[in-house]
Amino acid sequence: MTAAETTPATDPAPLLQVDGLSHRYPTSTAPLPALNGVDLDVAQDSVTAIVGESGCGKTTLGRMITGLLKPSDGRILYQGQDIWKLGRADWNQYRRAVQIVQQDPYASLNPGLSIRETLRPGLLHHKIVPRREVHGEILRLLELVGLDADEAFLRRFPHQLSGGQRQRLAVARAVSLRPQLVVADEPTSMLDVSIRVAVLDLLLSLREEQGLAYVFISHDFGVVRYIARGGRIIVMFFGEVVEDGPAEEVIKHPRHPYSYLLLESIPIPDPRTARRRRREIATDAVDDRAEQPPAEEGCIFANRCPFVEDACRQARPPMAEVSPGHRAACLFPERVPQLAEAIPEIAGV
Amino acid sequence: MEFLKDFWRILRADKTALVGGIIVLIYTLVAIFGHLFAHVSDLPAGGQAYLKPSGQHLLGTDFLGNDTLSELVIGTRPVMIVGVVSAVIVIFVGVVVGLFSGYVGGFVDGLIMRITDIFLTIPGLPLIIVIASIIHTTNPLVLAIILSVTAWAGLARAVRAQALSLRTSDFIDAAKVQNLPIGNLIGKQLLPNVGPFVAINFLLAVTGAIYAQVGLFVLGVAPVSGTNWGIMINLAMNQGALYTSKSMLYLFAPMGAIVLLQVALVYFSRALDKLFNPRLRVQ
């Protein structure tokens, strides 16, 4: 299945199901948990982007999907089974199927290991190829991610590589186990601007070749839009999912006030647009409501929402469908303005 | 191969370390091959005691008429064996305990550290003296074990601290996500990162063990038989070296040998730090 065909006529079983996931860090004194009842299905061979600001829980969610953190409540189902109840062999299998690419290329590689030693252990442990073929497989992986596939390069250490090269190596490590899902947590935010898209293109081409699914965590809508074409965007706010829908839909027609607020605030790399918008925004969209804490009762966004009503404070709005495949946790999604009014350019793309 | 080439380059760049390394190498060769060139006997060779240095006896003679230099040469091997074996034990125990405890964390870590603390607070040298005087042994291995009994604790603590700080790194997370077994995580992922630290501590452990064992011999706590530097000092003192200037050379020669080796080890350790840290080793 290629990236283009993302909604097959028959819906195969999802690769991963996140069911009512909640988490409160043991030492947390905050009134709200880090994650609160997150439901999410990750389909095979799909891209699911998780967007939100820092503290929204997207990193916590990513760590749970990769099995690094056990939730205080809720389950993650892989092939129908709760991953935290898997036996050793099945857990090993899960840990081959789900891999990670991390944000900081300067911290995600072991500085004491050469490139060869970075890629070897995983290949050997999971017996991806017979032992004698490991060397050849390593060279193949390097070529796959656009790095020099030669002996001299294998002996290098991470500190001799640039940020972009390190990230490519991290990607090689992730796909070396031939996973089904790769969780990428802000993989380009620490890279130079001119090469970010190169790494994104690499991820996209690997996806096409190997039918990978991605859970792509980011705070940058521009990057998300690029990688999640044909995929889904999930918007999170203080541990809760507030909007979930097809990527293009969510960006062009956000149906939750928070998503709208985010999209409308993005700095645009076009001076004419920026100037025009500066004159148009008479009263700033971000006023002191921006610093208000999330509401503990009723809609979590109520304290900051410019369209808030009394009804919003009664109970947490459920995720309701606003259009096919597109849901938002808002009682009055029709109040959310058209983004194209603020940024006409968005309608054209 | 690459390792050795890097090693040579590092040594050439740091002359002090190079000098230290050469001296250590000389001592090692003497320890291994010295017996082929030097001879010592227990029998007095009358009239030859405490001769001044000469062409035949570069460092003079001892109270029995034996050539001091020969005694030094013969005495090198037992000293170094005990020193190296003790250091190996200290490093092995300290690193394994430290890495394991730091990586695992939690209750197990707490328990191990409490035990380590006990060993850390017991005064090392007095304990060694007591043990050595109870267990009269000439077996260098047993002696080495006795010398290591508390020395590993400090290293374990320090290595544990390293492991604790590395344990939350992204690359350890990545290794966990690959489900690499704990042996790999500790041995392959964490160990290279404490490498420089361990290498230097190895040399320091050797110096510590040498001082400790020489001390034991000088104090007469360890059995006085055979030839080594500690025994030489012990005998020198017992034979009145403190009261006559004729035996000064016999007294100071082993001391000089010890000090020279220790200084050489310390200088040499400068290169080890660079050698085991990929960032400094590789250009």
Add this chain to the structure above:
Amino acid sequence: MTSTHQMMALHADTAGGSNSNARQQAPAILEVDDLSVNFGPLRAVDGVSLTVREGDIYALAGESGCGKSTLAYSLLGMVPPPGVVSTGQITFRGRNLTRMDRRKLDQLRGAEISMVFQAAMNAFNPVITIGTQVEHVLQAHPDSFPTAREGREYFEYLLRLVRLDPDVVWNGYESRLSGGMKQRVAIALGLLLRPSVLVLDEPTTALDILNQRLVIDILNDLHETLGVTIIFITHDLALVAELANRVAVMYAGRLVETGTIDEIFYDDRRHPYVSALIRAVPSVTADTELIKPIPGRVPSLAELPPGCRFAPRCALATDICQSVDPPLLLDAAEHGVACHVVNAGLSEKGLLK
């Protein structure tokens, strides 16, 4: 190739953007003349010349290792050791900063040229209140306000300009404030002594979308209200587009282009790196088919290619590009580009040097 005449017409068109006639009137406040900063044999800043005029919001843009931070720190006489200024000079209102003695520089810093550092939110002392820290600053510059009370009042005025509640901030500890709030406090602090120039190092890099938007709006407001000249360093082209009226783009230590914001984004005559960089940014409004990364990577300062430093990655590179480092050539509107290919044939049409 557009003619100079057409370029002048282009500039007059931009309402809100700088009108070149109006620009010519604003006096130069900071002039950098052939500045080079060396770290041993490595030249982090290589022969940079530019002019910042009063009232500018000037962007120093570029990717990692291009020298923008080193350049900005030199403007305050704060080149981190072992860096040294090896050639050229910096003039502030006619005074030579590079030759100034330490004490005068110290007085100048903060009071006339002020800086907000990257991740300034981390620079607050956690064990004393924000108010106390502000008082320390006021005490260090006793001439800035007649009384401590007036200094505090002005600071509270600034806090309101950056949309913070003065009471919450003054008596609070830094742990009470979010990262975005602390960044704004740092900006207020930077303006406390009423400097003529405020330099900001990556003011939005560590911030979320909403906080970024807030800082952008605030900086624009501050510029209008206080008339302060702003210089900011960034790798974020969106930030440049939203804030700057004038831009200098650096690459591997060299200045490759200077011009107005519209020239940088829309002009036909642009440095290939600049046009490629703009094309490489995946934004929500860009056409995804046209987004292209720049192949290769930034050369390390220790291994610079001969000739133009961008040549190995440039689609337009010709023979001369591989051997001769192109000079920055200005046209009549002071739009400077350092590229052989782009500048070829324009000298007849009236290029200034």
